[in-house]
Amino acid sequence: MASGYCVGVDLGGTNIAAGLLDSEGNIKSSLSISTEVDKGRDQVVANIIAAAEKAISQAGVDRKDVLGIGVGSPGPMSHRQGMVINPGNLPCMKNVPLRQIMKDKTGIPTTIENDANAAAWGEFWAGAGKDVNDLVMYTLGTGVGGGVIVESRLLRGYFENGAELGHVIVNPGGRLCSCGQNGCVEAYSSAYFLARHAEELIKQGDSSSLKARMDAGELLRAEHIVEAAKAGDALARKVWDKACYYLAVAIIGMRHVTNPQRVVLAGGLIAAGDFLLAPIRRYAAEMAWKLLDDGPEICFATLGNNAGFVGAAGCAWEARRTGDW
Amino acid sequence: MASGYCVGVDLGGTNIAAGLLDSEGNIKSSLSISTEVDKGRDQVVANIIAAAEKAISQAGVDRKDVLGIGVGSPGPMSHRQGMVINPGNLPCMKNVPLRQIMKDKTGIPTTIENDANAAAWGEFWAGAGKDVNDLVMYTLGTGVGGGVIVESRLLRGYFENGAELGHVIVNPGGRLCSCGQNGCVEAYSSAYFLARHAEELIKQGDSSSLKARMDAGELLRAEHIVEAAKAGDALARKVWDKACYYLAVAIIGMRHVTNPQRVVLAGGLIAAGDFLLAPIRRYAAEMAWKLLDDGPEICFATLGNNAGFVGAAGCAWEARRTGDW
Numbered sequence: 129m130a131s132g133y134c135v136g137v138d139l140g141g142t143n144i145a146a147g148l149l150d151s152e153g154n155i156k157s158s159l160s161i162s163t164e165v166d167k168g169r170d171q172v173v174a175n176i177i178a179a180a181e182k183a184i185s186q187a188g189v190d191r192k193d194v195l196g197i198g199v200g201s202p203g204p205m206s207h208r209q210g211m212v213i214n215p216g217n218l219p220c221m222k223n224v225p226l227r228q229i230m231k232d233k234t235g236i237p238t239t240i241e242n243d244a245n246a247a248a249w250g251e252f253w254a255g256a257g258k259d260v261n262d263l264v265m266y267t268l269g270t271g272v273g274g275g276v277i278v279e280s281r282l283l284r285g286y287f288e289n290g291a292e293l294g295h296v297i298v299n300p301g302g303r304l305c306s307c308g309q310n311g312c313v314e315a316y317s318s319a320y321f322l323a324r325h326a327e328e329l330i331k332q333g334d335s336s337s338l339k340a341r342m343d344a345g346e347l348l349r350a351e352h353i354v355e356a357a358k359a360g361d362a363l364a365r366k367v368w369d370k371a372c373y374y375l376a377v378a379i380i381g382m383r384h385v386t387n388p389q390r391v392v393l394a395g396g397l398i399a400a401g402d403f404l405l406a407p408i409r410r411y412a413a414e415m416a417w418k419l420l421d422d423g424p425e426i427c428f429a430t431l432g433n434n435a436g437f438v439g440a441a442g443c444a445w446e447a448r449r450t451g452d453w
Numbered sequence: 454m455a456s457g458y459c460v461g462v463d464l465g466g467t468n469i470a471a472g473l474l475d476s477e478g479n480i481k482s483s484l485s486i487s488t489e490v491d492k493g494r495d496q497v498v499a500n501i502i503a504a505a506e507k508a509i510s511q512a513g514v515d516r517k518d519v520l521g522i523g524v525g526s527p528g529p530m531s532h533r534q535g536m537v538i539n540p541g542n543l544p545c546m547k548n549v550p551l552r553q554i555m556k557d558k559t560g561i562p563t564t565i566e567n568d569a570n571a572a573a574w575g576e577f578w579a580g581a582g583k584d585v586n587d588l589v590m591y592t593l594g595t596g597v598g599g600g601v602i603v604e605s606r607l608l609r610g611y612f613e614n615g616a617e618l619g620h621v622i623v624n625p626g627g628r629l630c631s632c633g634q635n636g637c638v639e640a641y642s643s644a645y646f647l648a649r650h651a652e653e654l655i656k657q658g659d660s661s662s663l664k665a666r667m668d669a670g671e672l673l674r675a676e677h678i679v680e681a682a683k684a685g686d687a688l689a690r691k692v693w694d695k696a697c698y699y700l701a702v703a704i705i706g707m708r709h710v711t712n713p714q715r716v717v718l719a720g721g722l723i724a725a726g727d728f729l730l731a732p733i734r735r736y737a738a739e740m741a742w743k744l745l746d747d748g749p750e751i752c753f754a755t756l757g758n759n760a761g762f763v764g765a766a767g768c769a770w771e772a773r774r775t776g777d778w
Binding site: 279381417 | 586633
């Protein structure tokens with residue numbers, strides 16, 4: 129175990145989470161403050177720095193033992209350039225050289241990583257993947273995020289836009305995705321889109337216990353679909369089944385591309401527990417080849433909402449190890 | 454330019470191709486001999502060694518300047534273990550520790566690589582990808598082979614079975630593939646399967662100029678489909694269009710996974726030229742997101758049948774550079 133600590137910061141559209149971690153991934157402090165995105169770029173940057181400083185002071189460690197800061201930022205962003213480019217949920221943060229700003233203001237070496245990559249690195253470093261070198265992570269939230277680790281390295285891609293696993297096409301010509309493509313994993317297996325899928329089928333005339341909520345003016349949520357599917361509602365079951373089926377198709381694709389040892393599922397949808405995991409595992413086993421026994425284990429993430437700042441701190445430890453600040 | 458030479462050997466079911474190359478990928482000698490797979494394991498191994506020795510002697514270089522041997526072997530095989538495991542087209546080569554045998558018999562350090570990976574490395578090192586660091590290759594032959602380079606490293610995967618790009622599912626529940634899965638790229642976009650696709654449609658009653666060949670007892674080949682499609686045959690056009698369409702779907706998937714700078718197409722099908730390339734490029738552009746301009750260039754391989762032994766020699770140079778023999 130290396131001595132010292134790194135700060136991890138998870139920059140979100142609503143909150144900034146931060147924490148101080150040792151080299152083994154133990155959390156020494158953690159906190160969350162408001163991003164205050166409406167107050168503009170300077171305030172958001174000040175808040176990021178404040179969150180990092182607070183994580184240090186709260187842990188009560190000697191400042192000289194703080195060896196690095198990692199920031200997970202929504203994309204598009206550039207790790208190589210240390211730049212937040214144009215995140216949809218942070219419109220004031222256009223082309224912000226955050227790495228250099230953080231370095232200048234704190235005096236601590238800083239690395240910036242895509243937030244989905246940072247979360248995957250968190251699970252790889254200190255969570256559900258800490259005993260493997262090759263991992264694929266799907267975060268099943270509003271959208272479907274992705275992260276890929278190959279031989280203990282983050283896969284970033286030439287355009288630094290790799291591991292956008294939610295936008296792999298699993299049903300060509302299928303449902304329209306938020307990204308403009310048709311048939312993406314995200315269009316079936318994200319919390320947001322599976323609720324929209326149910327609404328669309330009901331509007332087309334399919335009967336469902338969920339119709340009462342819609343008639344009452346409620347916007348359907350993934351939890352409603354899960355609840356109704358568990359209660360036997362046929363439409364909810366169909367939508368849920370498609371979500372599991374197409375995620376399994378995507379996982380089989382990754383089996384044949386990066387051929388990971390483990391696939392980790394994270395995000396709000398995993399609250400459904402075995403109701404999610406069992407059909408995904410079943411479809412992934414049924415549909416995949418039997419030629420070779422090279423299927424990944426499929427399991428849930430263990431870090432929950434901490435994955436972002438934990439992974440960002442882990443990215444700082446990795447930057448220190450490799451000298452890639 | 455490093456001094457010295459490496460041997461590349463491409464082990465196939467029918468022939469063994471070999472050559473001697475310098476560190477820049479220049480071919481100093483090349484040859485091809487029969488594999489003699491029917492004569493069994495010992496003869497095949499002897500032929501592999503003979504091909505390597507012949508490549509050295511034919512080039513007339515000093516043996517002490519030969520720094521390594523790379524062998525591309527059909528899978529399943531293990532680079533890490535230096536082992537040919539169980540290739541379908543080389544049934545006598547079951548669990549052969551070829552790396553150690555080659556080392557012992559020639560006295561030259563040897564590395565073994567999956568043949569599709571070796572071919573991709575060849576294009577990356579000395580062919581259509583020699584100016585990029587991140588590349589994806591599809592070999593459109595009898596099957597669809599794949600190779601992936603990420604940050605100038607071969608992507609092998611935890612089970613050493615990565616980059617099996619022909620078996621990514623692009624049409625769930627679709628055509629049965631040789632691997633047992635349904636809807637693989639290979640089931641639509643390989644020379645073999647696109648000919649079968651045409652035959653099946655004709656047997657189902659679709660009319661086509663190709664029916665005359667079938668009635669004459671001929672087995673359809675990809676060239677027949679290309680020829681008929683060019684001449685306006687609707688069925689041939691449909692089959693060819695699906696081959697291009699699903700390959701484009703797969704390429705968009707890779708855009709979102711490894712996010713390469715370039716996608717290189719190789720294999721027999723590329724003889725179709727722009728008749729293949731233009732629709733693939735068009736579909737890949739049409740169906741992909743417009744959010745970010747992160748699409749790879751799509752182009753043809755340049756090494757032709759030499760890619761295998763050239764890439765195998767390149768793998769030996771890389772093993773020498775990294776010390777990973």
